[in-house]
Amino acid sequence: MSRGIFSAIGTAAALSIALTSCSSPSGPATTTGATGKAGGNLVVGVTSDPDTLFPWKATQFQAVNVLQNIYGTLTEFDKDLNVVPGLAESWETSKDGRTLTLTLRQGVTYSDGSAFDSKDVTSSLNKIMEESTAAVARASLSSVKSVDAPDAHTVVLKLSGPDAALPANLATVNMAMLSSDDTEEKLNAAPNGTGPFAMKKRVASQSITLARNDTYWGSEKPKLDGVEFRVIPDESSIVSAMQSGNVQLAIFNDPLVAQTAQGGSITIAKTPQLNYHALQLNTRRGDLGDVNVRLAIQCAIDRKQVLDTAALSEGEVTGPITAPAFKSDPQQRPCPTRDLAKAAEYLGKAGKPGGVTVKAIVSQGEYATSVNEGQNLKAQLAEAKITLDLEVLESGAFVDRWVAGDFEAAVALNGGRPDPDGMYSRYFTSKGNLNKVAGYSSPELDKLFAEGKATTDQAARKEIYGKVGAELENNAAWIWLFTGYTYTGTTAQVKGFVPMASGSLQYLRTTTLN
Incomplete structure (x- = not known):
């Protein structure tokens, strides 16, 4: 990276x-160097239909990408x-x-x-x-x-x-x-926002079409007549649609697909992301309530192997906080490298020398590397007498289970933010509204997050969130794996789109078609 x-x-x-x-x-500021002419309808290939059109509850990436172009x-x-x-x-x-x-x-x-x-x-x-x-x-x-x-x-x-x-x-x-x-x-039936585009038509599980909002308040009005998000479940099939001219823009997660797509009529832009891949552990379920079991899982995983296997080494091993100004050091954790002897020692402390079984949910369709990550984690943990029982779910079902905290473990890709409070306080504070998803909180974390919000000095905030990261890692609240890239594929006629480290598609409002 x-x-x-x-x-x-x-x-x-x-x-x-x-x-x-x-x-x-x-x-x-929306200056992007767009050189194409105004007008035209852009088709964006996506792998899943949004699971909600209500912005206050949107967690699925596809839903967020649509709604951020409708609402202000x-x-x-x-x-x-x-x-x-x-x-x-x-x-x-x-x-x-x-x-x-x-x-x-x-x-x-x-x-x-x-x-x-x-x-x-x-x-x-x-x-x-x-x-x-x-x-x-x-x-x-x-x-x-x-x-x-x-x-x-x-x-x-x-x-x-x-x-x-x-x-x-x-x-x-x-x-x-x-x-x-x-x-x-x-x-949910008819979105009504102040954004650069407005809902025009939805065909369930097929497409969502937006039309330019001619009353948009921004200094630069949207240049496209409209944007269609077309559901094509497989990223390789999206590439084929781009090659045939039926799709002009897509965001790929699979580095292999991005590599094969590059060239000819398709250009790939590679953007490092704030989001992070993790094995989420629900400490309120079964054996995961024992910190020693969680630490055994942490020590049994070679994160670089997960990255190399599932994402072709495209990214870097990460700690909890990916926000660049507050970034965690992944070496400052129990077992920064894989240590099976230490994993066995932790299982012994937990009274589980013969091993444990953990059930994990995995999404299929929301991002490309999920199942491969799950399979690699399963194989690695088996060597430490830890059985990872994978349940593969389609994107909507996964999100429903995830939001409800209805899992022991989850192979997940979560969005990162520039500020660590917005990134994690809703998860890891005792009163956080997503704490049932996180499955972990502590009085120490409550105190640290309160201090982080109340402190305006940047150096002091960095120190506070360093302690947050240490608390999460030392208790193996989750197993943070790696950060990666998104790969923005565009055909030759697309101009002016700006990929962002947050994964946002907000710059569809400056995009043009030649």
Whole structure:
């Protein structure tokens, strides 16, 4: 993985999370050097149909990629992962860090023609914070005590204390600003957002078609007439569709497919990612409740072998935190290299010298390397008398089980973020809304995450999240494996699309077709 690329990203990310005032009269930076003409309909090949069209509950990559082009957020990330204005054109923090005042853009409308104002923001933030909503980003608003709207274009957040991560946390599509008149049921049938595109048509399990939103507020209007996300379950079949001219853009996870696709009419752009591959362990299930069993699993795995086998060595072994400004050192963990003798010792301490059996779910269709990762982990663990019983599920079924925390272990690819609070506090704090997915929390982690949010000094935050990583690794909460790349395939007529380290497809709004 290119250290130069990550260094540049790290510098931007380090600046992006500071809780400071910010303003921009013209909206997010979108200059991309696009040279194609306006118009045309772009077809994007995807391997799965989105499992939801409700942005507050979207965790599946395919769903997120569609919805981030339909909905708007108060802040956004630019191509370098700096936090920039979105639906909030500026924000200012009080000297004590306990008040965040947002000034909203004027003249913004939803795709149904209704006006966006502070009522929609207060409604959205309050509903996200309600436990009954089951919003996946609820924990990111844990510092917010109240949301007030003194006028139609101003929103004031009263905080329990300084929250250095809040501007970055507001930038995810899970924090989309919805019309106060809309409901989950209504939006799952007919999405209604302020983004660059609007829903036009959906054919279940086949395609989702978006049309340009001519009232989009950004300084650069979308250039395409529309975007179709066409479901083609196999990445190799997507390559064939691109070669025949039926698909113009696709994001590949399988490095072998990317290698075979490169050349001729297809260009491949390779982008290092913040996301991470992991074997998630639910410490509240069976033998995994014993830290010694979990440490035995950790010591029995050669992460580089998983990377080499499943992803053709395309990536690097990782620790918990992939955010460049806070990056974990994978050598600072129990058993940084595979140690079967140590694994046996831990099993002995657990009173399981004869071994254990762990059931693991694996998705098929959401990302390409999942099953190969599971098979390699199974083979490695068998040598340590640990049986990994794999259950392969289609993408939608996997996500349902995953969100419900209905598994002992899960072979997973999780999205990373530029700030580690948004990345992990919802998982590993006792009150985190995805803690049942994580299957692990501790008083020490609760304390560290609280300190990380309240601290604005960058060096101090780096030290705090270093302790978070150590706590996770020393207790083998999960087994972090590797980070990899995405491979953006485009045909010759596609111009102006910018791949991002976050995996976002937000720059479809600057894409053109020759």
